Amino acid sequence: MSPRDLFGFAGDALLQNRRRSALSLLGVVIGVVAVVTLTAIGEGALRYVTTQFASLGSSLVNVSPGKNETSGGMPHGIGGVPNDLTIQDAIVLERRIPSVRTAMPVSISTDTISYRERGRSVPIVGATADFQRIQKLDLAMGEFLPESELDRGGSVVVLGHTVAKELFDEKNPLGSKVRIGSWRMRVIGVLQEKGHQLGMDIDETVIIPTASGMRMANKSSLNRIMLELLPRADPDETIARVKELLIERHDEEDFTCISQDAVLESLSSILGILTMVVAGIASVSLAVAGIGIMNVMLVSVFERTDEVGLLKAVGANQRQILQIFLLEAILLSSAGGALGLIAGTILVYLGNLFYPAVDMVTPLWAVGAVTALSLGTGVVFGVLPAWRASRLDPVAALQGH
Amino acid sequence: MIRVEDLWRTYQMGDHALHALRGVSETIEDGEYVAIMGPSGSGKSTLLNLLGCLDSPSRGRYFLAEEDVAGLADDELAETRLRRIGFIFQSFHLVPRLSAVQNVEMPMIFAGTTPAERRERAEASLASVGLSDRIHHRPNELSGGQKQRVAIARAIVMNPGLLLADEPTGNLDSRSGAQVLDLLAELHGGGRTLVVVTHDPAVARRADRVVVMRDGVILKRVAGDQVTDLGSLFEDLPPEESELAAGEASP
Numbered sequence: 001m002s003p004r005d006l007f008g009f010a011g012d013a014l015l016q017n018r019r020r021s022a023l024s025l026l027g028v029v030i031g032v033v034a035v036v037t038l039t040a041i042g043e044g045a046l047r048y049v050t051t052q053f054a055s056l057g058s059s060l061v062n063v064s065p066g067k068n069e070t071s072g073g074m075p076h077g078i079g080g081v082p083n084d085l086t087i088q089d090a091i092v093l094e095r096r097i098p099s100v101r102t103a104m105p106v107s108i109s110t111d112t113i114s115y116r117e118r119g120r121s122v123p124i125v126g127a128t129a130d131f132q133r134i135q136k137l138d139l140a141m142g143e144f145l146p147e148s149e150l151d152r153g154g155s156v157v158v159l160g161h162t163v164a165k166e167l168f169d170e171k172n173p174l175g176s177k178v179r180i181g182s183w184r185m186r187v188i189g190v191l192q193e194k195g196h197q198l199g200m201d202i203d204e205t206v207i208i209p210t211a212s213g214m215r216m217a218n219k220s221s222l223n224r225i226m227l228e229l230l231p232r233a234d235p236d237e238t239i240a241r242v243k244e245l246l247i248e249r250h251d252e253e254d255f256t257c258i259s260q261d262a263v264l265e266s267l268s269s270i271l272g273i274l275t276m277v278v279a280g281i282a283s284v285s286l287a288v289a290g291i292g293i294m295n296v297m298l299v300s301v302f303e304r305t306d307e308v309g310l311l312k313a314v315g316a317n318q319r320q321i322l323q324i325f326l327l328e329a330i331l332l333s334s335a336g337g338a339l340g341l342i343a344g345t346i347l348v349y350l351g352n353l354f355y356p357a358v359d360m361v362t363p364l365w366a367v368g369a370v371t372a373l374s375l376g377t378g379v380v381f382g383v384l385p386a387w388r389a390s391r392l393d394p395v396a397a398l399q400g401h
Numbered sequence: 402m403i404r405v406e407d408l409w410r411t412y413q414m415g416d417h418a419l420h421a422l423r424g425v426s427e428t429i430e431d432g433e434y435v436a437i438m439g440p441s442g443s444g445k446s447t448l449l450n451l452l453g454c455l456d457s458p459s460r461g462r463y464f465l466a467e468e469d470v471a472g473l474a475d476d477e478l479a480e481t482r483l484r485r486i487g488f489i490f491q492s493f494h495l496v497p498r499l500s501a502v503q504n505v506e507m508p509m510i511f512a513g514t515t516p517a518e519r520r521e522r523a524e525a526s527l528a529s530v531g532l533s534d535r536i537h538h539r540p541n542e543l544s545g546g547q548k549q550r551v552a553i554a555r556a557i558v559m560n561p562g563l564l565l566a567d568e569p570t571g572n573l574d575s576r577s578g579a580q581v582l583d584l585l586a587e588l589h590g591g592g593r594t595l596v597v598v599t600h601d602p603a604v605a606r607r608a609d610r611v612v613v614m615r616d617g618v619i620l621k622r623v624a625g626d627q628v629t630d631l632g633s634l635f636e637d638l639p640p641e642e643s644e645l646a647a648g649e650a651s652p
Binding site: 001002004005009012013016306307309310311312313314315316317318319320393394395398 | 450453455456475476479480482483484488490494496498499507508510511512513516555559
């Protein structure tokens, strides 16, 4: 029996029962779509995180108060720490570690910013002049925080894009006095629209000098010290030096020091594992689809018992009958796989249209795996019905038993 | 030549055995036209299935042109059916989704014949049964007589030496039945061996020889033209003599 005849025979039989074929194929389609889209989302998340970190440029080391802090990324509030992480710590780190280009003390609090009768509760980021460079912020107008000693405050503020718009509409805010809590601060700059960066909406924040931020919120500890390393500096060596120095000052390791690279690495591996797990779960649905195919094929063999009997009577051998029915199952599952790939690709494309920020792409390994899986599904779940058909007793089969 | 010796076919039904054939011996010459008659349950269809290599005997020997086919493996039996035997069934057994010509082509698909040659031979075969104008019709677009003629075209397309028909006119009205019988007679005239199972005396009368069966044994053999009706075949044979008749039948 030539392959062409085999395909013709199996294909005709499937087309004969279009609705049933389509329904059993749907299961495979859904399974494949699930794998294609979920892995695309996982891959998209991975790319998103990677580009976010890459946007920060040079290699960074974060020091935060408390031990075993794992979140990484941007500074955020944390309480109950034995020793404060102070601006003085930052100054010492910058002066005493040669590979540190800049140490930037960061504090974060929330307060109300108001101008005349308009007010708004916003995150207040206490930072220094270097923050602009390290976070790659561009100014729409005015200037950023002035270069000064790290422990010097000042009554100046740089507004995020949205904040400036909300408070001043189209007016030029430069030089105006805004009220933050009970402080009066002079607006010296407005940031360009930037959007989210590492989980924080830069447009919604205001930036003031760290020392002012600490006093304003009555905080004794920084949320973070960001260390910008010199190009080609070894992060691990630097981290070792940081630990040494801070333990000396604090008498214990009551802080967490982690490099941006390490955070990215662990995030990437977590996302990678997550993607694999999700893909694995989606693959289970393919197995379920396989059972659907097996069911359809068993019904088909049952319904076509007399046809099998006839095929045997006119001289088909067991292998030929096995091939016919197995190919039917494989055609079903691979058609489902192909349709699923197409539908999944369309879904991913649409997803990218609606969420351009996340660059979703189905990884090639997932395409390969899902193709192999849907073919395999047809083989594995088609064998039993096909084997049954091939073993039918021709005399009984001709009578339809 | 076809020769069976002491053929038994036993079905195990739970804890008791049902003997469908109980020691049948018979010789059919090449080119002979033989009808097998008998009431239902007489074993005539079982015998036909064994002759057609669709089934294997529980005991006994079956020589098809001097080759013992009783012990052949499944694939060899399939090959034998493909090359040497053509079947005609009471219910036609056409594949409903395939056209007449595709149904006729089917055995050649399993034989690995090329598509072009297949189409040519199938069309020729349909022409020989007078259906040249129906080759692209599906079975549900054909009358009963036409369906059976398609089935006959399929049975002869591999040019087998042996044709087996199980009640070939059973589902047909008398006119198309007569047409089918004419066609079978014509094929027999072409030198093929023809074995027909029937309980219709009109069918049996056209055979060279009639083998009468009951209860799994051959009761007697008569010339085809002596058959009047089924009942008369058993008149002279009381039931208790059936075992004896089987014994006498052994060559």
